[in-house]
Amino acid sequence: MSQLEEVEGVVLSVRKHRERDYLVKLFTGQYGKLMFFVRGTKNPNFKLKSAIQPFTRATYIADIRSEGLSFIRDSKNVQPYSSIQTDIFKNAYSTYICQLADAAMDDRKVDVNLFHQLISGLEAIETDRDPEIIMAIFEIRFLAYFGVMPELRGCVRCGLTEGPFDYSSKFHGLLCPQHFHEDERRFHASPRAIHFIRLFSVVTFDKINTISLKKETKEDIRRVIDQLYDEMVGLNLKSKRFINNMHQWENMLKREDD
Numbered sequence: 001m002s003q004l005e006e007v008e009g010v011v012l013s014v015r016k017h018r019e020r021d022y023l024v025k026l027f028t029g030q031y032g033k034l035m036f037f038v039r040g041t042k043n044p045n046f047k048l049k050s051a052i053q054p055f056t057r058a059t060y061i062a063d064i065r066s067e068g069l070s071f072i073r074d075s076k077n078v079q080p081y082s083s084i085q086t087d088i089f090k091n092a093y094s095t096y097i098c099q100l101a102d103a104a105m106d107d108r109k110v111d112v113n114l115f116h117q118l119i120s121g122l123e124a125i126e127t128d129r130d131p132e133i134i135m136a137i138f139e140i141r142f143l144a145y146f147g148v149m150p151e152l153r154g155c156v157r158c159g160l161t162e163g164p165f166d167y168s169s170k171f172h173g174l175l176c177p178q179h180f181h182e183d184e185r186r187f188h189a190s191p192r193a194i195h196f197i198r199l200f201s202v203v204t205f206d207k208i209n210t211i212s213l214k215k216e217t218k219e220d221i222r223r224v225i226d227q228l229y230d231e232m233v234g235l236n237l238k239s240k241r242f243i244n245n246m247h248q249w250e251n252m253l254k255r256e257d258d
């Protein structure tokens with residue numbers, strides 16, 4: 001016997017299945033990440049249609065199975081993030097964040113804290129907070145989920161917690177200037193970039209209103225995070241390549257304006 005229950009969820013991805021049906025991956029508060037089967041109808045605007053769009057949050061009336069696919073039967077309180085759905089830039093960042101969450105999380109692993117963080121992050125992008133900062137915060141947080149969180153609290157050699165610092169792959173964490181000589185191949189990152197990366201590892205999304213960064217600082221942060229991901233995570237997500245290309249177009253458009 002199946003039993004219907006209400007679950008809070010946000011859509012991570014949607015894939016068409018055969019002609020009319022859908023496979024929808026939700027991140028739910030109660031059950032973690034789960035794949036659902038949604039039966040479509042001849043009517044392309046069937047009633048569940050809006051609830052299973054990417055970047056939508058809702059209460060789903062679902063039949064949760066302990067293995068295999070679960071089923072969405074109905075929905076209520078559907079809240080689309082409409083600005084993310086329609087703005088190509090916001091969409092690109094949010095797609096990457098959701099794909100990263102998908103890659104970082106195991107199925108059916110309950111993580112209410114991350115569920116709320118993901119919703120807060122999407123809401124922040126929806127309401128025009130800087131998506132590059134939100135993306136960087138998630139990338140730093142997800143390092144822990146990939147099991148590779150470096151020591152960001154202070155120098156790995158002496159425990160000093162006041163910067164400036166640089167990052168060392170050899171020691172999997174920060175070095176203070178006293179200990180720079182122990183790793184010649186440290187990142188040689190800007191101290192500002194390291195400062196913000198440390199901040200991103202602890203900041204909550206309600207505090208990000210107060211963070212605004214210059215373009216050069218964001219580029220410095222980006223270099224460090226990309227290097228951390230290349231060395232330790234090694235994902236090759238299409239959505240990340242899209243963001244990289246997007247920056248190239250932006251630069252090209254700017255050059256034409258000059």
Ligand SMILES: [Zn+2]
Pocket residue numbers: 155156157158159160175176177178179
């Ligand atoms: Zn030190």
